[in-house]
Amino acid sequence: MSLRLKAARSLVWTALESGGLSVLSFVTLVVVARLVTPAELGVFTVALGVIQILTLPVEMLFHDALVQRPDTGDEHYDSAFTASLILSLLLSGGCVLSSDAISRLFSEPDAGRVLSVMSLSLIASALGGTLMARQRREFAFRVLALRSLVGRLIGAGIGIIAALRGGGIWSLVAQQIAMGAFASGLLWYFAPHRPRLRIVPRRLAEMMRFGSASLTNTALQMTEVRIFMLMVAAGLGPTAAGYINLAFRIVDMPRDVLAGAASQLALPLFRGIAQDRDALNGAYAEAVSFTCMLSFPIFLGLAACSPEVVELVFGVQWVPAVPYVTVFALLTIFYFPKLYGSELISALGSPQKFTPVLIVSVATIVIGMLSIGTWALWLAVAVWVLRLATSVPVQIALIRRCTGLPVREQLRGIGAPLTAALLMMALVRGLGWGPFADWTIAHRLAAMVLCGALLYTAALFALDHRALRRLIAFAHLGRGRIAPAPSQGVA
Numbered sequence: 001m002s003l004r005l006k007a008a009r010s011l012v013w014t015a016l017e018s019g020g021l022s023v024l025s026f027v028t029l030v031v032v033a034r035l036v037t038p039a040e041l042g043v044f045t046v047a048l049g050v051i052q053i054l055t056l057p058v059e060m061l062f063h064d065a066l067v068q069r070p071d072t073g074d075e076h077y078d079s080a081f082t083a084s085l086i087l088s089l090l091l092s093g094g095c096v097l098s099s100d101a102i103s104r105l106f107s108e109p110d111a112g113r114v115l116s117v118m119s120l121s122l123i124a125s126a127l128g129g130t131l132m133a134r135q136r137r138e139f140a141f142r143v144l145a146l147r148s149l150v151g152r153l154i155g156a157g158i159g160i161i162a163a164l165r166g167g168g169i170w171s172l173v174a175q176q177i178a179m180g181a182f183a184s185g186l187l188w189y190f191a192p193h194r195p196r197l198r199i200v201p202r203r204l205a206e207m208m209r210f211g212s213a214s215l216t217n218t219a220l221q222m223t224e225v226r227i228f229m230l231m232v233a234a235g236l237g238p239t240a241a242g243y244i245n246l247a248f249r250i251v252d253m254p255r256d257v258l259a260g261a262a263s264q265l266a267l268p269l270f271r272g273i274a275q276d277r278d279a280l281n282g283a284y285a286e287a288v289s290f291t292c293m294l295s296f297p298i299f300l301g302l303a304a305c306s307p308e309v310v311e312l313v314f315g316v317q318w319v320p321a322v323p324y325v326t327v328f329a330l331l332t333i334f335y336f337p338k339l340y341g342s343e344l345i346s347a348l349g350s351p352q353k354f355t356p357v358l359i360v361s362v363a364t365i366v367i368g369m370l371s372i373g374t375w376a377l378w379l380a381v382a383v384w385v386l387r388l389a390t391s392v393p394v395q396i397a398l399i400r401r402c403t404g405l406p407v408r409e410q411l412r413g414i415g416a417p418l419t420a421a422l423l424m425m426a427l428v429r430g431l432g433w434g435p436f437a438d439w440t441i442a443h444r445l446a447a448m449v450l451c452g453a454l455l456y457t458a459a460l461f462a463l464d465h466r467a468l469r470r471l472i473a474f475a476h477l478g479r480g481r482i483a484p485a486p487s488q489g490v491a
Contacts, residue, residue, distance in 0.1 A: 014260070017145035021152050021260070026253050028156045032163045032171060033246065033314050040169040042238025045245040046106055047114040048176065049226035051121060054095070056219045058088045058122050059129040064214035064346060065207040066133040068271055074193075075203045081130040081195035083204060088126035095119035106233060110169060117173055121180040128184030131191050137268060143190065151183025213352040217342050220358035228365050228384060235374025244377070246314065247324035251302065255332060258295050259339055262287065266340050270347030281405045284344050288337055289413025290471050295336045296421035297456040301449065303329035304428040308445040327381055333421075334388045337414055341395045345402055357398055361391035416464035424456040 033041070062080035066072050096119065099112030135144050159175025167174065188194065225248060233241035266287070273279045302309065306325040310318050345354040368383030396407055428448045436444040460468055 014141050014145065014262070017141070017148050017260070020145075020149045021256065024149075024152045024156045025249070028159055028175065030313055031160050033318065035163045036168055036172070038242030038246075038317070039238045040242075041172075041245060042233055042241035043106075043108050043110050043114065044169050044172045045229055045241050046102075046108070046111050046233050046238070047118050047173075049230050050095070050102070050115055051118050051176075053219075053223050053226050054091045054119075054122060055125050056222060057215060058084050058091065059125045059132075060218045061087075061215045062207050062211050063129060063133045064218070064267060064351070065211040066130070067137045067267055068210065068214075068346060068349070069207070072137065073203075074195075075200040076207060077130050077134060077193075077195045078197075079199045079201075079204045080133075080207060081126075082197050082199050084126040084129055085123070085197075088122040092119040092122045095122075106238075108238060114169060114173055118176055121177050124177075124180035124184045128180075128187045130195050131184075131187050134191075134193065135187075139268060143187070147183055147187045147190070150186055151181075152179050154182045155179030210349075210351065213355070214346060217346070217351050217354050217358055220355070220362050221342065224358075224362055224365060224387070227362065228369070228380075231365075231369040231373065232377075232380050235369065236377055236380065240377050240380075243318070243321040244324055244380070246318055247321045247328050250306075250309070250321075250325050251299070251328040251332065254298050254302070255295070255335070258291060258298075259336070262291055263339060263343065266343035267346055270340075270343055274347045274349075277403065280344070280347070281403055281409065284340060284399075284403075284405065285409050285412050286470075287340055288410065289467060290474065291336050291339060292414050293417045293460065293467065293471055295332060296417045297424060297452065299329045299332040300421040300425040301428060301452045301456075304425045304452070305432070305445055305448050308432065308441050308448070312441045312445060323378075324381055327385065331385065331388060333418060334392055337411060338392055338395050341399055344399065348402060350402070353398065353402060354395075357391055357395045360394050361387050364390050413464070413467055416467060417460055420456050420459035420463055423459050424452045427455055428452040 036044075061084065062076075066076060066080060069076070096116045099116045101112070102115050103109050103112035105111075132144060135141070155175045155178035158178045159171050162171030162174050165171075229241060229245060229248075232244055270280060270283065273283060303326045306329065307319075307322050310322050310325060314321075341357070342351070342354050345351060364387040365383060368386055369380065373380040373383045396410060399405055399410060400407060428451060431451060432444060432448050436447055439447070
């Protein structure tokens with residue numbers, strides 16, 4: 001099986017996983033958002049942010065090293081598993097011991113108790129992390145997709161039932177723990193190769209050299225939003241954090257369908273062609289082009305329809321979140337063109353070279369929030385916008401230096417979908433304010449979505465029909481229909 005065909009087939013399963021997880025998250029959020037207050041959601045956000053930060057070393061310290069190394073063996077998997085499990089137990093105990101301090105820091109008595117219980121999910125992450133890396137390395141994305149979907153389905157069911165029975169914030173806690181426990185349990189049960197409890201110091205040291213740099217990058221990437229949310233909650237209160245959290249989650253759900261599916265595949269795919277610089281550069285440019293063609297209409301459409309989406313789906317109590325949904329949706333036009341930068345540099349064996357990009361981004365958030373971000377919520381959002389404005393140029397320059405890929409080639413294929421999506425956004429919002437203004441919210445939203453989809457497709461075909469045909473040809477590979485590869489690269 002060619003690498004291009006393997007990528008297309010794997011992308012089907014990663015897309016199914018990301019899409020299924022997003023749908024389940026969306027359904028759960030719709031139900032729970034009507035049963036908990038913004039303040040309760042804000043408290044949960046604080047605890048979840050801490051847990052997600054602590055999960056990074058447990059799940060990711062050795063993950064990329066196991067995927068990227070050409071000679072990974074059982075001693076590597078066993079050592080990574082044992083070290084991760086020990087670390088999870090230590091961090092879980094630390095959460096319990098620090099619960100009172102967390103409650104005092106955020107002036108919320110429930111914050112510490114919620115954190116203590118949610119720390120159980122760290123152990124579940126340790127049990128499944130090494131197995132997940134092995135499956136990803138072997139392109140076994142079908143197993144990963146099924147395990148994630150079943151675990152999330154069970155967790156969502158538990159969370160919804162608990163919320164309907166008056167569980168409040170604890171329904172969210174139960175959902176979070178159940179998702180991790182069932183997902184890791186299923187992966188462990190069906191795994192053909194299970195790691196053992198042993199540490200081989202030499203193998204651990206080999207992985208630490210690559211893993212520490214990769215973890216630093218992953219931690220900086222994944223903690224940007226968590227650090228931002230924690231600073232919003234500490235400076236502006238849990239209600240403000242609740243509005244921002246809802247806005248992030250509305251945007252993140254469709255974003256994860258695309259970004260989650262593609263980024264899971266990127267590192268093992270780029271690793272397979274890292275020695276052929278022309279093929280690697282072509283694969284990177286084509287991946288960016290395909291991703292932007294799919295993502296820009298979704299998120300610029302969401303920005304145009306955000307008032308209708310928020311009021312119809314979540315209720316009038318969440319209407320103050322509409323401006324933040326609009327801003328975060330618009331910012332994805334900067335997010336997707338830089339989506340694969342870290343994986344590209346890691347595939348070349350030098351993840352530490354990407355660290356300055358992420359340091360600039362995190363530093364912008366911290367400095368901005370400490371200086372002006374806690375004065376008002378709109379200033380906090382402005383800090384989040386500034387973070388992209390400072391980090392994107394740095395990443396573009398880094399990729400050019402490491403790969404020789406010119407800036408024009410990095411951004412190849414972005415102009416047509418961006419232009420088509422901007423035209424679509426303007427028309428859709430105009431229809432919402434004009435001829436559709438007197439319709440019910442549901443009918444207005446449906447008409448806006450339909451008109452937007454038709455306009456974007458027509459505009460993209462008129463602007464760059466070759467790119468659209470390349471995307472369709474790649475989609476045919478994923479469905480098992482052999483179509484000629486119309487351009488260089490893998491996707």
